[in-house]
Amino acid sequence: MPVILAPADFGRWLDPEAAKGEHLQALLRPYPAEVMTAYPVDSRVNSPKHNDPSCVAPLAARVRRTTHPSSLPLSRCTVSPGAFS
Numbered sequence: 001m002p003v004i005l006a007p008a009d010f011g012r013w014l015d016p017e018a019a020k021g022e023h024l025q026a027l028l029r030p031y032p033a034e035v036m037t038a039y040p041v042d043s044r045v046n047s048p049k050h051n052d053p054s055c056v057a058p059l060a061a062r063v064r065r066t067t068h069p070s071s072l073p074l075s076r077c078t079v080s081p082g083a084f085s
Contacts, residue, residue: 004031
């Protein structure tokens with residue numbers, strides 16, 4: 001799983017001086033599943049020749065909340081952070 005950061009942590013993550021310290025380990029925590037949304041996307045997402053926003057656009061108007069993004073086939077889904085607290 002990639003690191004998903006809250007906007008408040010962007011500066012600390014990108015600070016070259018902070019990168020030298022071990023305190024960045026605190027940012028490597030599981031992102032709350034309850035603020036993520038999983039939805040099916042087009043199979044175009046599987047090809048590196050497609051690099052545009054349509055790759056992660058929902059296939060259907062129906063978007064479902066889930067605590068298990070892995071319940072969708074990996075090649076056909078994307079997980080987006082929801083609202084930040």
